[in-house]
Amino acid sequence: MAASAAAPTPVRKRVVIIGGGFAGINAAMGLAKLPVDITLVDRRNHHTFQPLLYQVALAVLSPADIAQPIRGILRDHSNIEVLMDEVVGFDVPNQRVNLQTGAQIEYDYLIVASGSTHSYFGRDDWAPLAPGLKFIEDATEIRRRVLLVFELAERQMQEAGAHPPLNFVIIGGGPTGVELAGAISDIARLYMARDFRHIDPASANVMILEGSPYILGAYPADLQRKAIEQLAKLGVSVRTNSRVTDVQPGYVMIGNERLDSAVTLWAAGVQASPLGKLLGFPTDHRGCVFVDEFLNPPHHPEIFVCGDLAHVEENGRQIPGVAQPAMQMGTYAAKRISRLIARDFHSDGTGLNEPFHYFDKGDMATIGRKAAVANIKWPFKGRWSGFPAWAVWLLVHIFFLIGFRNRLAVFRQWAWTYLTFQDGARLITGSQDLPGWNTNYATQHDPAAADPVDMALPRA
Amino acid sequence: MAASAAAPTPVRKRVVIIGGGFAGINAAMGLAKLPVDITLVDRRNHHTFQPLLYQVALAVLSPADIAQPIRGILRDHSNIEVLMDEVVGFDVPNQRVNLQTGAQIEYDYLIVASGSTHSYFGRDDWAPLAPGLKFIEDATEIRRRVLLVFELAERQMQEAGAHPPLNFVIIGGGPTGVELAGAISDIARLYMARDFRHIDPASANVMILEGSPYILGAYPADLQRKAIEQLAKLGVSVRTNSRVTDVQPGYVMIGNERLDSAVTLWAAGVQASPLGKLLGFPTDHRGCVFVDEFLNPPHHPEIFVCGDLAHVEENGRQIPGVAQPAMQMGTYAAKRISRLIARDFHSDGTGLNEPFHYFDKGDMATIGRKAAVANIKWPFKGRWSGFPAWAVWLLVHIFFLIGFRNRLAVFRQWAWTYLTFQDGARLITGSQDLPGWNTNYATQHDPAAADPVDMALPRA
Numbered sequence: 001m002a003a004s005a006a007a008p009t010p011v012r013k014r015v016v017i018i019g020g021g022f023a024g025i026n027a028a029m030g031l032a033k034l035p036v037d038i039t040l041v042d043r044r045n046h047h048t049f050q051p052l053l054y055q056v057a058l059a060v061l062s063p064a065d066i067a068q069p070i071r072g073i074l075r076d077h078s079n080i081e082v083l084m085d086e087v088v089g090f091d092v093p094n095q096r097v098n099l100q101t102g103a104q105i106e107y108d109y110l111i112v113a114s115g116s117t118h119s120y121f122g123r124d125d126w127a128p129l130a131p132g133l134k135f136i137e138d139a140t141e142i143r144r145r146v147l148l149v150f151e152l153a154e155r156q157m158q159e160a161g162a163h164p165p166l167n168f169v170i171i172g173g174g175p176t177g178v179e180l181a182g183a184i185s186d187i188a189r190l191y192m193a194r195d196f197r198h199i200d201p202a203s204a205n206v207m208i209l210e211g212s213p214y215i216l217g218a219y220p221a222d223l224q225r226k227a228i229e230q231l232a233k234l235g236v237s238v239r240t241n242s243r244v245t246d247v248q249p250g251y252v253m254i255g256n257e258r259l260d261s262a263v264t265l266w267a268a269g270v271q272a273s274p275l276g277k278l279l280g281f282p283t284d285h286r287g288c289v290f291v292d293e294f295l296n297p298p299h300h301p302e303i304f305v306c307g308d309l310a311h312v313e314e315n316g317r318q319i320p321g322v323a324q325p326a327m328q329m330g331t332y333a334a335k336r337i338s339r340l341i342a343r344d345f346h347s348d349g350t351g352l353n354e355p356f357h358y359f360d361k362g363d364m365a366t367i368g369r370k371a372a373v374a375n376i377k378w379p380f381k382g383r384w385s386g387f388p389a390w391a392v393w394l395l396v397h398i399f400f401l402i403g404f405r406n407r408l409a410v411f412r413q414w415a416w417t418y419l420t421f422q423d424g425a426r427l428i429t430g431s432q433d434l435p436g437w438n439t440n441y442a443t444q445h446d447p448a449a450a451d452p453v454d455m456a457l458p459r460a
Numbered sequence: 461m462a463a464s465a466a467a468p469t470p471v472r473k474r475v476v477i478i479g480g481g482f483a484g485i486n487a488a489m490g491l492a493k494l495p496v497d498i499t500l501v502d503r504r505n506h507h508t509f510q511p512l513l514y515q516v517a518l519a520v521l522s523p524a525d526i527a528q529p530i531r532g533i534l535r536d537h538s539n540i541e542v543l544m545d546e547v548v549g550f551d552v553p554n555q556r557v558n559l560q561t562g563a564q565i566e567y568d569y570l571i572v573a574s575g576s577t578h579s580y581f582g583r584d585d586w587a588p589l590a591p592g593l594k595f596i597e598d599a600t601e602i603r604r605r606v607l608l609v610f611e612l613a614e615r616q617m618q619e620a621g622a623h624p625p626l627n628f629v630i631i632g633g634g635p636t637g638v639e640l641a642g643a644i645s646d647i648a649r650l651y652m653a654r655d656f657r658h659i660d661p662a663s664a665n666v667m668i669l670e671g672s673p674y675i676l677g678a679y680p681a682d683l684q685r686k687a688i689e690q691l692a693k694l695g696v697s698v699r700t701n702s703r704v705t706d707v708q709p710g711y712v713m714i715g716n717e718r719l720d721s722a723v724t725l726w727a728a729g730v731q732a733s734p735l736g737k738l739l740g741f742p743t744d745h746r747g748c749v750f751v752d753e754f755l756n757p758p759h760h761p762e763i764f765v766c767g768d769l770a771h772v773e774e775n776g777r778q779i780p781g782v783a784q785p786a787m788q789m790g791t792y793a794a795k796r797i798s799r800l801i802a803r804d805f806h807s808d809g810t811g812l813n814e815p816f817h818y819f820d821k822g823d824m825a826t827i828g829r830k831a832a833v834a835n836i837k838w839p840f841k842g843r844w845s846g847f848p849a850w851a852v853w854l855l856v857h858i859f860f861l862i863g864f865r866n867r868l869a870v871f872r873q874w875a876w877t878y879l880t881f882q883d884g885a886r887l888i889t890g891s892q893d894l895p896g897w898n899t900n901y902a903t904q905h906d907p908a909a910a911d912p913v914d915m916a917l918p919r920a
Binding site for chain 2: 043065136155158194195196197198409412422424425432439
């Protein structure tokens with residue numbers, strides 16, 4: 001071996017990443033080959049592929065198809081450790097993160113990517129009545145409620161001869177609301193068709209209530225129209241300019257109008273994780289931290305805020321809180337940290353002026369099992385709808401699923417479901433209560449069936 | 461068309477089946493082609509393939525891999541309806557079943573196959589501290605606890621430099637206890653090996669505590685010895701003659717001896733579903749209904765008790781409460797009902813004297829991923845252990861999984877897991893509390909680490 005002039009061994013920098021979502025995982029991957037020690041902190045043990053969470057909620061996929069242990073994803077990188085703990089605050093001057101256990105972690109660089117949660121616009125009492133879709137637990141709870149409605153209706157038909165209407169009310173007409181509505185329509189019209197003897201699952205009424213004049217607000221007007229047409233074909237009704245003023249067990253209010261609802265889902269508002277405010281820098285009205293073109297809050301080049309938690313503007317428009325920009329921000333933060341570290345050693349400023357740029361490949365939302373809208377910007381430009389858009393959606397989502405195992409499993413399950421009309425995970429677990437379900441419906445509607453206690457089931 | 465002498469249209473008999481386990485599903489299948497109307501009642505919407513539940517508990521399989529909606533299994537039989545409801549009693553003289561909703565169902569023939577549940581020998585306060593394994597919810601709860609222990613230990617090592625011992629105590633040395641122990645050892649030694657930086661998952665101590673002198677009491681003595689040897693190879697220790705006298709958060713007591721336990725699991729006692737007693741016929745000490753050679757309680761040829769709920773003796777020995785006899789009893793009850801109905805029409809007594817006979821093909825229990833004990837009685841006789849027994853176990857279980865979809869999914873997942881050493885569903889969902897986990901362990905064991913609040917994580 002040739003002798004070389006021994007350079008002083010540099011002190012290894014310590015990077016702390018908060019959040020194992022798209023931004024956090026991509027940041028960790030980007031830093032994995034560098035001479036740094038990385039700690040990724042998350043409250044949960046798994047990364048969730050959120051764009052497919054609605055398919056878990058509607059019983060097509062299993063939780064493990066779209067969620068993977070963070071340790072498993074990062075296991076081959078010996079400079080990364082994963083800490084399952086909850087961050088409760090920051091000591092920015094001393095470069096430390098405070099954990100709920102009372103311990104602290106030191107950092108040289110900090111990447112905060114703790115994402116967002118539902119906003120009920122100050123009405124947190126609505127949360128148990130209208131669950132939103134953010135975590136695996138949300139998905140299994142929505143699955144429980146949706147499946148339970150059909151079971152309870154069948155039971156009531158068998159035992160009392162009538163059931164309340166199968167109304168599914170989705171509050172919010174963004175991509176999540178549209179995807180949930182299409183998937184509920186699928187399950188009711190297609191996958192359950194032959195399973196019930198007394199009710200007609202296809203009689204389900206799926207409604208989207210949107211406060212603004214438009215659904216899919218981020219899409220061009222022609223795709224918004226096409227989405228409404230395709231939803232109509234699935235029997236999903238869309239009401240725009242309809243702001244929900246109250247959510248109660250069994251119904252919602254739009255002003256003075258009461259809409260019966262067997263299951264109400266929340267796809268309306270999003271707010272940043274509370275860690276944004278706890279950092280102590282200015283935030284917008286949703287709690288997102290204002291960051292500069294390097295994703296840093298003011299005067300703190302060692303802190304990066306990425307993903308949904310960051311308020312980043314480009315050409316005067318805020319970058320949306322979806323998967324693509326989160327991934328890109330995570331990757332950018334890792335790259336910039338590598339450049340900062342390189343300058344430490346080499347006093348060389350190359351590349352450090354390169355700002356973050358969101359490379360927008362477009363947006364897609366599925367509408368049931370054969371339709372979608374896609375506003376594609378890369379690798380070609382085009383506005384697609386219907387089956388071609390859905391096919392593109394399918395390919396892109398299989399491709400981007402983290403982990404080869406899950407990709408195979410999801411592909412197999414989709415092929416099975418789309419060919420055989422059998423969904424994959426129609427399990428009701430946990431409680432069998434459904435708030436607001438009207439068990440007196442038969443009595444109200446048929447006085448002859450007044451005393452269910454004394455009533456034997458009629459012969460089929 | 462040729463004219464035929466018109467026989468009087470028989471009144472269709474009504475069969476009610478309670479329970480969608482092995483006995484109930486097999487009874488329904490057996491009756492599906494007969495001119496009867498069948499109602500299958502279950503509290504849950506899914507049939508569970510219980511012999512593989514422990515693989516869900518230990519994160520190899522997903523719930524949907526081993527559970528299927530009962531409606532889906534029976535959807536092609538138009539004379540079967542499924543009712544998701546809970547039975548609360550019987551009106552035997554009037555041939556009616558009482559439901560918790562207040563409704564009743566009439567029957568001409570009744571098959572009660574509501575199975576069994578855990579028995580804590582009068583100490584129901586132990587149940588939340590030592591969950592047993594009967595339903596999907598039990599499996600995900602055990603999965604949560606087992607996985608959480610490793611996460612909490614890793615966190616405590618990172619933050620405080622020490623952690624309590626990774627002790628897993630399994631109470632009960634029957635097949636379930638042995639399979640759980642082997643599977644925990646697998647996950648600790650194999651699947652988690654590369655995932656942690658601070659703890660050694662393989663340092664887990666897995667213990668089986670058995671009150672009697674023998675584990676696997678139903679097996680021949682040589683296979684019991686081989687099981688203990690194979691468990692020892694996996695690092696599982698077995699203590700026989702060790703009756704647990706108390707279960708507390710974080711430990712169990714055997715008389716005056718205290719054993720620390722991070723996760724305690726219950727595989728000791730089983731009692732019959734309460735419906736056995738509610739039928740009003742004599743039961744044994746576990747609540748199983750004494751039935752005759754036709755599976756009828758005394759003087760009620762229209763009532764069949766099947767599966768775990770039945771106390772059936774053959775050659776002076778009670779038939780065990782496992783899957784094979786349950787399936788056979790369900791099939792037998794269906795066959796006998798068809799003969800009873802046929803006699804109604806034809807005044808012919810053929811076959812009605814044929815009693816139930818348990819066709820015992822043998823027993824098998826796995827011990828981790830490459831070993832098992834098998835006491836095979838059909839199609840050949842043999843006592844196998846080690847890898848050959850495990851291979852047979854694998855084939856048999858894939859073959860008997862209800863439903864083609866699940867069979868494929870399970871096979872794919874097993875192939876993946878056994879080849880790559882990666883389990884399939886390592887998700888922690890729900891609460892992150894673990895009763896009795898000692899967060900002061902470091903302080904007790906290392907006075908220098910006395911003030912965790914002021915302690916930053918050490919550099920790796």
